[in-house]
Amino acid sequence: MQLGMIGLGKMGANMARRLLKQGHQCVVFNRSPKPVQELVRENAVGASSLADLVKKLDKSRVVWLMIPAAVVDKTITDLVPHLQPGDTLIDGGNSYYIDDIRRAKELATKGVHYVDVGTSGGVKGLERGYCMMIGGEQEVVHRFDPIFKTLAPEPKYQPESTHRESQERHPADEERERTNNHSGKTQALRGTRGLLHDDGIGNRRGR
Numbered sequence: 287m288q289l290g291m292i293g294l295g296k297m298g299a300n301m302a303r304r305l306l307k308q309g310h311q312c313v314v315f316n317r318s319p320k321p322v323q324e325l326v327r328e329n330a331v332g333a334s335s336l337a338d339l340v341k342k343l344d345k346s347r348v349v350w351l352m353i354p355a356a357v358v359d360k361t362i363t364d365l366v367p368h369l370q371p372g373d374t375l376i377d378g379g380n381s382y383y384i385d386d387i388r389r390a391k392e393l394a395t396k397g398v399h400y401v402d403v404g405t406s407g408g409v410k411g412l413e414r415g416y417c418m419m420i421g422g423e424q425e426v427v428h429r430f431d432p433i434f435k436t437l438a439p440e441p442k443y444q445p446e447s448t449h450r451e452s453q454e455r456h457p458a459d460e461e462r463e464r465t466n467n468h469s470g471k472t473q474a475l476r477g478t479r480g481l482l483h484d485d486g487i488g489n490r491r492g493r
């Protein structure tokens with residue numbers, strides 16, 4: 287698949303690399319140009335601005351934001367005039383889920399789909415893959431299954447709990463606990479976002 291990646295920091299650059307290695311096409315943009323130049327050497331298509339990134343993507347476009355939560359709204363404001371109905375915006379950073387619900391509603395009025403993906407994995411994600419909590423319209427989310435599948439950890443990094451017959455502790459438990467602690471703290475609330483979005487609970491919280 288083809289994807290536009292905005293934000294080539296510790297997360298976004300390696301996510302683009304993982305996608306490129308598995309045969310996806312990435313159009314990449316970053317505020318400072320160096321990470322773009324590096325990824326172009328690894329077969330990405332470089333973009334010089336948000337408008338240029340949108341121009342270089344095939345319709346219907348999918349654009350993934352991997353930037354600090356604090357700059358997501360500003361980036362969406364700058365990006366949206368270049369998007370068209372049917373395009374999809376994915377926020378893979380650590381946005382507050384209430385903001386995701388608001389953005390999904392605002393973008394829906396323009397015919398732009400919004401998917402929020404709480405993503406964990408750090409720099410090791412390039413090799414090991416990324417844990418993702420995905421919220422959005424079901425049909426839209428499934429369109430991007432090939433991307434999520436490529437980003438997700440391979441089975442060798444998801445050891446089965448075959449030891450569960452006994453009380454014995456297994457090294458895999460410790461690894462899973464470390465991952466869960468991180469994911470849980472940053473994303474537990476976001477994980478319920480799809481549910482809250484569907485039944486409107488997020489609205490009743492007053493934001």
Ligand SMILES: NC(=O)c1ccc[n+]([C@@H]2O[C@H](COP(=O)([O-])OP(=O)(O)OC[C@H]3O[C@@H](n4cnc5c(N)ncnc54)[C@H](OP(=O)(O)O)[C@@H]3O)[C@@H](O)[C@H]2O)c1
Pocket residue numbers: 292293294295296297298316317318321352353354355357378379380381405406407408409
């Ligand atoms: N690092 C992790 O282990 C990790 C794990 C899970 C989730 N996350 C989340 O993933 C997202 C990205 O994290 P990261 O670790 O990749 O961050 P990072 O390494 O600090 O990179 C931040 C990226 O956002 C860009 N950026 C920063 N301020 C900007 C602004 N005002 N306008 C436009 N672009 C701006 C940076 O551009 P420049 O290169 O020009 O500075 C850079 O591309 C965040 O939401 C973070 O919370 C991170």
